[in-house]
Amino acid sequence: MLQNFKQYFQKNVQITDEQFALLSKDLKSEKIAKHTVLLKPGDVCKHSFFVDKGLLRSYTINETTGKEHIIQFGSENWIVSDRSSAYFNEPSDFFIDAIEDSTIVYIDKEFTDKAAEISPLFRQYNEKALHNHIRHLQKRINLLLSASAEQRYMDFIRLYPDIMLRVPQWMVASYLGITPESLSRVRKELANRHFKPL
Amino acid sequence: MLQNFKQYFQKNVQITDEQFALLSKDLKSEKIAKHTVLLKPGDVCKHSFFVDKGLLRSYTINETTGKEHIIQFGSENWIVSDRSSAYFNEPSDFFIDAIEDSTIVYIDKEFTDKAAEISPLFRQYNEKALHNHIRHLQKRINLLLSASAEQRYMDFIRLYPDIMLRVPQWMVASYLGITPESLSRVRKELANRHFKPL
């Protein structure tokens, strides 16, 4: 239990097994079924979800069109959360749910506070994660502003070849901001031009 | 000199005039002319730019199409920077330049390190700024994924009524990810429907 999480955590924050044991003794880990909803709009995001095994997504549903827009996928060793909601204690705009049966670790404020106490490296790790997140979001904005559906799709499979094999195509379309039909056509077009992912 | 910056800084980080004087004694402030380029792709972003007066923008130029895409505007009391480049010490993808004659304060790592030493509030302020940034970027991604040109434009003038009066229309278009011609038509359409900003 917590094996992946421990490994992940110790890689980023140099602490002893004893320290980790102390820190993690109140940590809750859980198996959740596909489709389990972990966060919904209006909720304040009280936990970050470390994916020990499986696959999560965060997404919004547009109120006027009713359409889903996927913000993020998170597979093994990723943390899925609504940072803004958690940090500012505001109701979230997002759903977070499980795309596959998953095992997740619930990370709450108590844990991060304790971690920050124990090791200054945790602060550093966290700061680095924030900057990585910003870099990633900025890259995505730039793509949405400047790239065609095809270019965005190619970028997606370059960045997330694993994810692309594990989620239905319509979710990739949703992430890219196009319709499933359009993505199907983009793929057909690429296949005609003998482009082969993998 | 540094009047705005001092005010801004002391609002966010509770420090005495003496502490601020000590902290800021090596700070460089400068008047720069419209069109002055402060950062260009390939450069590592060594400074954040606090806008004392005037208006900056950060933007990319797509290599294949040659088109500009504005990432951010920054007017008085905003800080414009490429956080990823600065934090990871990597070459930036962005341009930063002045849209108006401006007065800016150069904030470097030395300053932020010293500030963090003097007051723990600075760390907090910085963390808050990072989370704000993330929230903002996420909101923009969601808009780009789900909203029409018209909706994005209305959101823009709601969020940045001041900016919209100070920058040429084609820059707003660039921020929104549409052509100047399209924005012109969107505006005409809104005017026909008797929509009046302000």
Add this chain to the structure above:
DNA sequence: CGAGCGCTTGATTGAGTTCAAAAATCGTGG
């Protein structure tokens, strides 16, 4: 004061959407 820049307008094109329906695939219970 005129050359260039920014904005508008028109005509045309094109990428991606919508709607509809068929084909393929998946998952689950018998």
Add this chain to the structure above:
DNA sequence: CCACGATTTTTGAACTCAATCAAGCGCTCG
């Protein structure tokens, strides 16, 4: 393990929003 219903993907045709190309107007600022 198969079969059947549901979900996902594909395909087609019509349509729409925004892009492109081109021309003209009005400013301003150099």
